[in-house]
Amino acid sequence: MPETPIRERDPNAKRVRIADEALRLFQTQGYTETTIDQIASAARVGRRTVFHHFPTKEAVLFDHLVVRREAATQRLRERPADEPPLTSLHLLLRDLAEQGYEQRLVEQIRAVVATEPQLAAEQFSTGSRAFETSLAAVLESRCGDTVPALEIRALTKMALGWFATAAHVYLSEERPSLLECFDDVVAICSQASARDLQGLPAATKPDS
Template identity: 35%
Template sequence: MTRAETTGLRERTRRAVRAELAELALGLFVEHGYERTTVEDIAAAAGLSKRSFFRYFPTKEDVLFGDVDELADQIADAIRERPAGEDPWTCLHLVLRDWEGRIHAAQRELTGLRLIETTPALRARLHQKRDELRARIATALRERPGSTLDAFTADLLTAAAGAALDAAAREWLRSDGTADRSALIAEAFAVLSPHPAKPAPA
């Protein structure tokens, strides 16, 4: 087996363990409550030591946020790769629309989102993660070929895009997960658009 194959296998194994820990943790949080569930409880359910748990997640809060940090880098790369002539708001809409499903999957979907919304520690961690994501996205907007955006405008557009996603997510929760998330996002971006409304490309 080559070094690249070994590295790839190791990374796939790591991802599988992280996913298992996240699923086990979510089940324990729902059954016993977030505050009452310890890292030791999660590790024991997975047959790991507490020390091993921290090899996969830096904190208990992070177990519900999956690969958000890695996603942030990939989203930023996707923004940099959009056509140079595309206006920033359309760029944000199309990229975040395409990535929204994976962002939600990283937050464990409906049950996880509800838990996050009702747990102060998790909400605080979510806001921190979102701030970090928005900072990377704002930087990526300014780094696009031909971009003339200043830092203030990039921050403002990114914050508005984040508000659109947040509002769409809350409406999705209110619908018990039955609403069309893509349609909600499109509506939110249309309402906040700094330009006359235009249908997004299919």
């Protein structure tokens, strides 16, 4: 006999429960072997409810990353209005790296990276583009005409490149600390820029 669905006032609680139950199933019986029907049953919701919150099974696995990105975007809005964009991005992403990931989530994502690298790459790429758009929009709104839009987009993409590289190394090489990976990547890029990009033409100023 199927379990009675749980009714909640907070719709986000249902989303969290679906993601938690899915992660538990991924860990106990494997990602590939777990079906949407099993996730729905474990979370005590209907199949349509799962698809309402998550368009694919992959989206359930990577939901934790989406939630973290949404929270990070909000924290960027709360940073000082006069703080340089790159400083804000670096501090924000370093804080994100310092928080790290839940160990069981790391284990599952590492398993997917190892067995289905194309799937993992697509999910990270899609999520990164959405995150980039959100962060750039916040900075453009904050800076107005004081910082060119091209500069904001370039700095946002560069900073996210640091984080994406650090996350890839952390997950694929099973490094112990995401924060250490992030600091290493930033240091390498900063040192290489100072060493190799001397004497380049200055950026052209946009027409006033």
